[in-house]
Amino acid sequence: MEARRTRAKPGDGARLREEILRNAERLLVETGSEDALTLRAVAQRTRVTTPSVYLHFSGKEALIEAVCLRVWDELGNRIREAVSRITDPLIALGECGRAYVHFALDHPVQYRLLLMRPSASAEASRTCFEHMVNAVTACVESGVLKGNPDTVALTMWTAVHGCAALLITQPALPWPDDVNEIIDATVRTVGFGAVLNTHLPRRRVPRGTELLDGVTIAAERLKALGSRKK
Amino acid sequence: MEARRTRAKPGDGARLREEILRNAERLLVETGSEDALTLRAVAQRTRVTTPSVYLHFSGKEALIEAVCLRVWDELGNRIREAVSRITDPLIALGECGRAYVHFALDHPVQYRLLLMRPSASAEASRTCFEHMVNAVTACVESGVLKGNPDTVALTMWTAVHGCAALLITQPALPWPDDVNEIIDATVRTVGFGAVLNTHLPRRRVPRGTELLDGVTIAAERLKALGSRKK
DNA sequence: CCGTCAACTTGACGACGTCAACATAGCGGC
DNA sequence: GCCGCTATGTTGACGTCGTCAAGTTGACGG
Numbered sequence: 001m002e003a004r005r006t007r008a009k010p011g012d013g014a015r016l017r018e019e020i021l022r023n024a025e026r027l028l029v030e031t032g033s034e035d036a037l038t039l040r041a042v043a044q045r046t047r048v049t050t051p052s053v054y055l056h057f058s059g060k061e062a063l064i065e066a067v068c069l070r071v072w073d074e075l076g077n078r079i080r081e082a083v084s085r086i087t088d089p090l091i092a093l094g095e096c097g098r099a100y101v102h103f104a105l106d107h108p109v110q111y112r113l114l115l116m117r118p119s120a121s122a123e124a125s126r127t128c129f130e131h132m133v134n135a136v137t138a139c140v141e142s143g144v145l146k147g148n149p150d151t152v153a154l155t156m157w158t159a160v161h162g163c164a165a166l167l168i169t170q171p172a173l174p175w176p177d178d179v180n181e182i183i184d185a186t187v188r189t190v191g192f193g194a195v196l197n198t199h200l201p202r203r204r205v206p207r208g209t210e211l212l213d214g215v216t217i218a219a220e221r222l223k224a225l226g227s228r229k230k
Numbered sequence: 231m232e233a234r235r236t237r238a239k240p241g242d243g244a245r246l247r248e249e250i251l252r253n254a255e256r257l258l259v260e261t262g263s264e265d266a267l268t269l270r271a272v273a274q275r276t277r278v279t280t281p282s283v284y285l286h287f288s289g290k291e292a293l294i295e296a297v298c299l300r301v302w303d304e305l306g307n308r309i310r311e312a313v314s315r316i317t318d319p320l321i322a323l324g325e326c327g328r329a330y331v332h333f334a335l336d337h338p339v340q341y342r343l344l345l346m347r348p349s350a351s352a353e354a355s356r357t358c359f360e361h362m363v364n365a366v367t368a369c370v371e372s373g374v375l376k377g378n379p380d381t382v383a384l385t386m387w388t389a390v391h392g393c394a395a396l397l398i399t400q401p402a403l404p405w406p407d408d409v410n411e412i413i414d415a416t417v418r419t420v421g422f423g424a425v426l427n428t429h430l431p432r433r434r435v436p437r438g439t440e441l442l443d444g445v446t447i448a449a450e451r452l453k454a455l456g457s458r459k460k
Numbered sequence: 461c462c463g464t465c466a467a468c469t470t471g472a473c474g475a476c477g478t479c480a481a482c483a484t485a486g487c488g489g490c
Numbered sequence: 491g492c493c494g495c496t497a498t499g500t501t502g503a504c505g506t507c508g509t510c511a512a513g514t515t516g517a518c519g520g
Contacts, residue, residue, distance in 0.1 A: 007516065010466050033348060039508065049469055051510075060508065115399055116346035118263055122402035129403065150404045154396075155415050162392020166384075169345055172352035173359065174380045185385050185423075192426070193419030237485065240497045269477065279500055281479075290477065 005047040017056035019046050024067050028109050037064070064113060065121055071110045072124045078103045079131045089138035090145070090191065096135045097160045097187045104164035105179070111168060115161065132157055146198040159190040235277040247286035249276050254297050258339050267294070294343060295351055301340045302354040308333045309361045319368035320375070320421065326365045327390045327417045334394035335409070341398060345391065362387055376428040389420040 008015055023045040028037050039060055043050040057063040082099035086092035104111040114120060132153040139145035145152060163186045167179060176182060238245055253275040258267050269290055273280040287293040312329035316322035334341040344350060362383040369375035375382060393416045397409060406412060 007467060010517065013467055016467085035348060038506085040506080050508085051470090052468055054509075055467070112346075112348070115395070116342075117399075118265060118342070120399050122400060125400060125403075151406060151411075151415075154403060154405065154412065155419070158392040158396045158412065158416060159389055159419075160392070161396050162388040162390070165345070165395055166388045166391050169347075169350050170352060170355060173355075173384060175384065176381060181381075182384065182388065185381075185427075186388060189385070189389075189423030189427075190419060193415075193423060196422070197415075197419075237498060240486065243498060246498085268475085270475080280477085281501090282499055284478075285498070 013055065016046070016048065016052070020048075020053060020056060020063070021066055021070065024063060025070065025110070028067070028113070029107070032109055034109060034113060039063070064117070065124075067110075068113050068121065069124050071107065071114055072128050074107075075100070075103050075114075076128045076131055079128070079135075083131070083135055089135070089142045090195070093135045093139055093156070094187045094191050096132060097156060097190070098183060100132075100157075100160045101164045101167075101183050101186075104161075105167060108168045111164065116165070116169075129153065129157065144198070145194055147194075152194055155194070156190050159186050162186075243285070246276070246278065246282070250278075250283060250286060250293070251296055251300065254293060255300065255340070258297070258343070259337070262339055264339060264343060269293070294347070295354075297340075298343050298351065299354050301337065301344055302358050304337075305330070305333050305344075306358045306361055309358065309365075313361070313365055319365070319372045320425070323365045323369055323386070324417045324421050326362060327386060327420070328413060330362075330387075330390045331394045331397075331413050331416075335397060338398045341394065346395065346399075359383065359387065374428070375424055377424075382424055385424070386420050389416050392416075 020042060024037060024042045027041055027045060028034060031037075039053050040050050042063070043053055046052075053063065057066060079096050079099050082095045083092045086095055114125070133149050136145065136149040136153045136156070140147070140149055140152075163183060166173070167175065167182070250272060254267060254272045257271055257275060258264060261267075269283050270280050272293070273283055276282075283293065287296060309326050309329050312325045313322045316325055344355070363379050366375065366379040366383045366386070370377070370379055370382075393412060396403070397405065397412070
């Protein structure tokens with residue numbers, strides 16, 4: 001074949017691994033389809049023969065898994081970064097959700113790899129999930145939320161994931177012109193629901209001042225969770 | 231090969247089409263993986279050679295699309311059936327969401343085909359979406375909800391889809407022992423959020439009796455949307 | 461300078477989707 | 491009763507995919 005690359009010196013063969021990973025993700029986003037993520041295509045772009053990929057990855061699934069690991073890391077950083085700028089824990093939680101959806105919409109193909117593959121690995125998603133749990137835990141510690149942080153974070157994750165996933169896979173639906181409307185509505189609704197569940201008595205319908213007190217708190221928080229770009 | 235099937239008479243060659251579709255879905259659920267959905271495997275199970283599939287489907291994608299059409303139909307029926315038993319439009323809307331998630335959890339592999347494929351068709355999903363819009367429209371006509379039915383239905387769909395999708399793809403997450411807890415929480419939260427958005431003034435934080443009035447209505451509806459199995 | 465070991469390549473296998481060409485059953489018309 | 495036409499399949503092949511066993515090549519240590 002043409003224009004072969006210079007062989008790596010003994011000891012830093014791992015450089016090829018990085019290059020393969022980089023080219024795999026580039027190929028993914030350039031073609032816009034995960035079907036184009038072929039061992040042969042990745043190898044060719046790296047100017048290496050196909051079986052060379054097996055020197056660093058046990059197979060295609062392992063390669064994809066490694067790509068996913070990087071993306072999970074990126075997503076985790078984006079969330080942590082979004083949260084770190086905010087002091088109020090509930091607003092930070094909302095920004096966490098917003099950052100999540102925006103990252104998904106900015107990297108639709110990668111996001112599909114992460115959470116829509118037949119067997120998406122549970123291990124890698126845990127780290128990212130922890131960031132959400134941390135944001136929730138901060139809310140619980142500040143008293144604005146109660147309940148099991150895992151459960152609250154899960155509810156929130158399902159909401160933002162559904163928002164991102166449907167936006168990606170079903171672009172032809174009658175979405176509003178500005179997707180931020182849907183994102184804001186999702187974040188606000190789930191946030192408000194969580195706050196309400198915290199400040200309202202459960203298992204029965206509260207009435208009168210009892211209701212008013214709880215909802216007043218929730219409603220004030222609701223404002224904070226609203227669209228930031230207004 | 232062994233035990234070939236008897237050739238169909240002219241005119242009812244379409245019988246093979248049905249048989250192929252049936253075997254394709256059976257193969258899908260039996261193996262539990264869409265990777266096993268191979269033209270060759272489907273053909274073998276139908277006791278037909280592989281290219282015979284091309285008599286009724288233009289290719290593999292068309293076959294999958296046809297399988298999806300059937301599943302969308304099933305899902306639509308399940309939703310319509312769930313809604314038809316209920317008179318109160320808001321409770322019916324909640325049951326719509328619940329039926330949706332339960333169908334997804336009962337048919338995880340098919341659900342993946344419907345909404346997690348690289349290019350899930352928009353056409354087929356529209357019909358099912360209309361059912362949700364109808365349920366929302368009933369709420370709007372009865373006055374319990376306001377706003378654009380499309381948008382409200384979309385918000386609800388994102389929520390229940392996220393719930394179903396994450397439950398399917400990430401079973402290792404710390405879900406509560408009873409998944410109905412999450413489903414109920416999702417339905418209740420999104421329903422309550424929709425009702426609240428209807429009965430509360432927007433774009434500012436309502437206070438006092440204004441807040442109380444709106445939330446009282448919402449809270450009563452909240453009870454109706456709660457877990458039905460209590 | 462030579463062996464040895466890491467870093468690749470060569471060549472092949474089976475499975476997959478797809479297509480052009482061929483075969484055959486049954487019905488209508490003469 | 492036979493002919494031929496069309497619907498209904500089958501045969502064989504091509505190119506691509508993931509994967510693997512075996513061979514090759516380059517640099518470094520002794």
